[in-house]
Amino acid sequence: MSLCVIGGLGYVGLVTSAGLAELGHRVVVVDTDRDRLALIQQGRLPFHEAGLQELLDRHRASGRLTFAGSIAEGARGTQIIFIAVATPARHDGETDLSQVIAATEDLARVLSGRAIIAIKSTVPLGTHQVVKRILEGRGLTEGRDYDLVALPEFLREGNAVYDFLHPTRIVIGGANPEARRKIRELFVGQDAPVIETSFEHAVLIKYASNAFLAMRVSFANELASLCDAAGADVSEVLTGLGYDTRIGHAYLSPGIGFGGPCLEKDLLSLIRIAESTGYEPAFLRAILEKNEHQVRQTIRRAVDLLDGDLYARQIAVLGLAFKPGTSDVRNSLAVRIIDRLQRRGASIRAHDPVANEEARQVVPGIALFDDPYEAARGAHLVVFLTAWDQFRSLDLARLRTAVALPRLLDGVNVLDPQAVTRAGFTYLGMGRR
Ligand SMILES: NC(=O)c1ccc[n+]([C@@H]2O[C@H](COP(=O)([O-])OP(=O)(O)OC[C@H]3O[C@@H](n4cnc5c(N)ncnc54)[C@H](O)[C@@H]3O)[C@@H](O)[C@H]2O)c1
Incomplete structure (x- = not known):
């Protein structure tokens, strides 16, 4: 299955990408940050995280990890797309969803075939509706053209690689059991309880x-x-x-x-x-x-x-x-x-x-x-x-x-x-x- 991680050079995105590669998948890492891309192309990490350099080296060499600077370039034709962009707090404490919105807008332009969109970012209630409306604007219907899944991340920075490879639980939230099954299959072999929910x-x-x-x-x-x-x-x-x-x-x-x-x-x-x-x-x-x-x-x-x-x-x-x-x-x-x-x-x-x-x-x-x-x-x-x-x-x-x-x-x-x-x-x- 072809996988793509949008926001793939962030803390969560890069650990997710390298971790998925370690589990045997091919991953296109998409990120718009030019500085982070330049570093990664030289084989260097944009931040310190124990064990991550090793995974990066191994899977750049194995060809399971490749990198792209835009969603148009990296997500086209992909079956499972992870969104791992940042969701910082605004000054008033509300979650700033602008990166999720921009990524979804870009994704809507290139989505083809039936895809699963897995939101790794931590997002508030109501995000499902926002993503759905963006995709509807491009004539894409949930359950027909795509399925949406929340796949929250529980890793701890500093232990992130270990936590990705040894999760305490895998939480998969989405309406379509088939989409949930496909996500579950990505993590086959990981010894963790899987919680399927909305x-x-x-x-x-x-x-x-x-x-x-x-x-x-x-x-x-x-x-x-x-x-x-x-x-x-x-x-x-x-x-x-x-x-x-x-x-x-x-x-x-x-x-x-x-x-x-x-x-x-x-x-x-x-x-x-x-x-x-x-x-x-x-x-x-x-x-x-x-x-x-x-x-x-x-x-x-x-x-x-x-x-x-x-x-x-x-x-x-x-x-x-x-x-x-x-x-x-x-x-x-x-x-x-x-x-x-x-x-x-x-x-x-x-x-x-x-x-x-x-x-x-x-x-x-x-x-x-x-x-x-x-x-x-x-x-x-x-x-x-x-x-x-x-x-x-x-x-x-x-x-x-x-x-x-x-x-x-x-x-x-x-x-x-x-x-x-x-x-x-x-x-x-x-x-x-
Ligand atoms: N950092 C953690 O320990 C942690 C743990 C669990 C969950 N989370 C959640 O994961 C999400 C990501 O957090 P992070 O710390 O990895 O953030 P981050 O800022 O390190 O990474 C976000 C990445 O997304 C990229 N990006 C932004 N817009 C993009 C676009 N349109 N297309 C492609 N790339 C784009 C940025 O360049 C950046 O590299 C947040 O929702 C956060 O709450 C973080």
Whole structure:
């Protein structure tokens, strides 16, 4: 079966394309981003993702992966077309569907034979109707010329290749059982439960999953604030909590909150969906509000550690990616926090093990260093904003000699408070003692 992935050089699109090739399929990768295309033609990835380079090399060589710069060129005559373009949040929190609309409009011009359109992008309720109307405008009828399926993606950046090849579940939402069967067959051999449902339920499953993860993060942060107030250590509480098999340890790490391209925007989308039905989602709003509180609290702690103001202070920020394992800085809370520190007059020296290059594009006016100790040189405060594993083995004595003032804010609880204090720093964490 011929497959095509539109938006195929994005985080989800490229992992999907390379993953499908690994499962034995031939995939045409379509993307309109000229810079990403140029990189991929040289065999280079547009972003860091563990294991992806290997798959790319293997399947460029096997000929299963080919690349095209337009839908007209890449999707013509294809039987299954995946749409994996971005669906960012607009300023008002509504989902921006413009990339999905543009891709569908282009696709409508070249669709021929009976095709399956599988939406990998995270899209709100009502998207089915939008896609249907665009295709109807070109005389294409659902169930006759094409079938529409929602195929939400649950991969985690940083573990994306593993997650694609070992999915926790495959959710296929669509009206036509034959179309669902064809999609299911693409994943034959993968040991995962398959949930066949309607387009709308598939969409809601994706939003519910991300809202639940966001809830766990905000819950951990709520406990951290409570522990701060009570003089307790949240890590002790969470360790004991997480061993309950009904609860588990994942997504229970207190910190600056959930950033990145998905959790916040998907929670916002779910809130907008609820509002559009007339339901007031107070609980979902509380999850978001706690997240915003974490950013404010991080700034407040920096101010406290610097005796009341940040003006002309030098702050070393360690960690820029929205989470460890990725170079992605989209909607990274580290970037948001840096912006607020700068607005209060601080100057920033920063280091991330892999995200420096991507950060350079989005955070103006900061000095970036490949070496964490160099970033810390002369700093009045060191702030950790991404829980990279390599930070756990930093030489704290060496860090101490690099800084001008020994003050350390661990926004992601990546360090051992006792070790930091022993190295001579004044320490603040998130719910730690
Ligand atoms: N990033 C994640 O971890 C993740 C996880 C699960 C789901 N999702 C969802 O997957 C979708 C994609 O997210 P992403 O992070 O991969 O976004 P992305 O911005 O990295 O990728 C989108 C790609 O689409 C391309 N594109 C845009 N318009 C196009 C068009 N008309 N024709 C061809 N290509 C076009 C862009 O050039 C870009 O390369 C979103 O809906 C997101 O919510 C993302």
